[in-house]
Amino acid sequence: MLHATDEGYDEARSLWNGMFEKHPSIVAKCRGAADVMAAVDFAREHDLLLAIKGGGHSLAGKSVCDDGLLIDLSPMDDVRVDPDSQTARVGPGATWGDFDHEAQAFGLATTGGVDSRTGVAGLTLGGGIGYLARSYGLATDNLLSVDLVTAEGELVHTSEDVHPELFWGIRGGGGNFGIVTSFEFELHEVGPEILTAQVFHHIDDVRRVLEFYQEFMTDAPDEVACYATITRVPTESAFPEAYHNEPAVALVGAYSGAIDDGRPLLAPIAQFGDPLLAAVEPMAYTALQQGDDDGFPDGERYYQKAHFLETITDAVIDVIVEHTETLPGPYSGALFEPMGGAINEVDPTATAYPHRNAGFSFSITGGWSDPDRDEEIMGWVREFFDDLASHATGGVYTNYLAHDEDDRVDSAYRENHERLVNLKNEWDPENLFRLNSNVEPASGGGQ
Ligand SMILES: Cc1cc2nc3c(=O)[nH]c(=O)nc-3n(C[C@H](O)[C@H](O)[C@H](O)COP(=O)(O)OP(=O)(O)OC[C@H]3O[C@@H](n4cnc5c(N)ncnc54)[C@H](O)[C@@H]3O)c2cc1C
CATH class of the missing domain: 3.30.43.10 (Uridine Diphospho-n-acetylenolpyruvylglucosamine Reductase, domain 2)
Known part of the structure; x- marks a missing residue:
């Protein structure tokens, strides 16, 4: 203590x-x-x-x-890989960096987030989107079992066969039902190198690039995941100095199959338009998974709001063009994460994560240092978000809810919300576990 x-x-x-x-x-x-x-x-x-x-x-x-x-839970960061069964046992304090370090020693991986500092626990309990998700499903779709401590202080093991209803709720229902002390994951053969595409365009080209991106992802096989991000041109010699720190639109693609098979599939990303920088090359899978680590430093101020979109229509692009000409705050930007593939092959009610029909997740992030800019930058995020709302599905990824969005929890669980309330009534009727995207028990306990 x-x-x-x-x-x-x-x-x-x-x-x-x-x-x-x-x-x-x-x-x-x-x-x-x-x-x-x-x-x-x-x-x-x-x-x-x-x-x-x-x-x-x-x-x-x-x-x-x-x-x-x-x-x-940070001391509980053990990751134990069994290469024979291609499974891993992971402690709730492990980060995706810890996970990939161990699993890649055996050429194995499962879907994890694109920032190696994020925790396996929170990311998996909410869903878990990453470069491998279109091939192998969300992180939570790769869960085989968990151990968790209930509100009564008892340790319970749950899987498809043991307390199956609880296991259903764990996969997308977050930490609402207990504290997970051990995760068991299925692993897949990935790496140690993976083919990637990295392309930067000036923000002036954002409309053309996003039109291309929508079309490219419509035809892409499941092994291809391409992210589109509105960010800043890095201050590196590979980029024209005049553009350093200017807003940019970047495409980052990955192919999860054999490297040579992926080359013709990722090539169009680099060939399109007039990029400031374009490369299609193999990279260590662990390096790809650290791609976001430097962009969002620890301890700065962040505010994010997100939608799911079915497609990137002209109207969506109009809103993006309007709000990204300048980016307020050094770490501010916006991100498309591609859905589809194995994510959407799962029925929306098969796990607690319901967003199985979306084409993209789109998140808007404000990132800054000076507390005096709080209202200005949160205002930019909110206006951008509001202008997109009528073009979105109405859903939101539970892990992308902001601190002032408790009234949007219903949009995170959608058709699964009522079933989650029943589970909450059974496992945590007093709502001991309520600092999360909270499923309130019918009694409203602990509020
Ligand atoms: C820089 C950055 C990049 C990100 N990239 C991605 C991405 O690529 N893909 C993606 O899907 N998401 C991504 N996310 C969102 C991420 O999934 C969530 O922020 C997630 O909650 C982080 O997990 P954590 O364990 O680090 O969080 P924590 O802050 O430790 O916890 C988050 C929530 O989970 C609960 N929780 C934590 N551990 C347990 C446990 N063992 N049992 C029960 N409840 C628990 C906490 O109480 C809290 O409510 C990103 C977030 C950031 C900040």
Whole structure:
């Protein structure tokens, strides 16, 4: 247990998003399931607000609280790969960097996020979008089983065969039902090198590039995942100096099959238009997975809102052009993540993650340092988001909800919400686990 004056307290309560400066009364740094069970009992018996921190990358700052108890799972970062069965057992404090480091030693991987610092836990419990998702499904689709500590402080194992309804809710319903202490994943043969495409265009070309992107992804096989991002031109010698830090539109593609098979499939990304820089080349899979690490430094201020889109229509592009001529804040931008492929082969009600018909996730991120700019930059995100709303599906990825979007939780769970409420009534009727995209029990417990 750590208190405010103890060494390590400040590190434990710090999140990636510097907007959330909170001070829990106690921090329980847990080394195993027994510590988690004891901490849950303590929180329940003393009626303490409970926050749970895995990788600490909650965009909405849900993994820390004022006054209550913070369960810090970061010491539980063990990753054990079984190359024979192509499975991995992963602790809830592991990051995707930890995961890929171990799995790639055997040429194995599963879908993980595109920033190696994010936690396996939070990302998987909400869904888990990444370069491999169109081939192998979301991270959560690759879960074989989990162990979790319930609100009663009991350790429960769940899979398709054991407490199947609970296992259904875990896959997309976040941490609403307990604290996962161990994840078991299916792995696939990937890497150690993977074919990638990296292309930057000046923002003046955004309309043409996004039209191309929509068309390219419509015809792309499942093994191709191409992201489109509105960002800034890097201050590197490979780019004309006059354009450094100017807004840009970048396409980053990956092919998850054999490198030579992918070359003709990724080539059109580099051949299109008049890019500032274009390359199609193999790269270490672990390097691809670290691609976003430098773009969003720890401890800065971030605010993000997201939609799902079926397609990128002219009207969508009009809104994007209008809002991206200048980007407020050094880390601000917008991102298309391609859906489809194996993600959409799963029925929307087969797991708690319902967004199986979307073509793209589109997120708008404000990133800045100076608190005086909070209202200006959050205002830019909100206006951009509002102008796109009528062109979107109405759904949102639970992991992309902002801190002020509790009223959008229904859009995250959609047709699965009622079933999740029933599960919550059974496993956490007092809503002990409520610092998340919260499924409120019918009793409204703990609010
Ligand atoms: C820079 C950045 C890049 C990202 N890239 C991607 C991406 O490529 N793909 C994608 O799908 N998402 C991405 N995300 C979103 C990411 O999925 C979520 O932010 C996710 O919640 C992070 O997980 P974490 O363990 O680091 O978070 P934490 O902040 O530790 O926790 C997030 C939530 O999960 C709960 N939680 C954590 N651990 C447990 C547990 N063991 N049991 C129960 N509940 C738990 C917490 O209470 C909290 O509500 C990104 C986020 C950031 C900030």
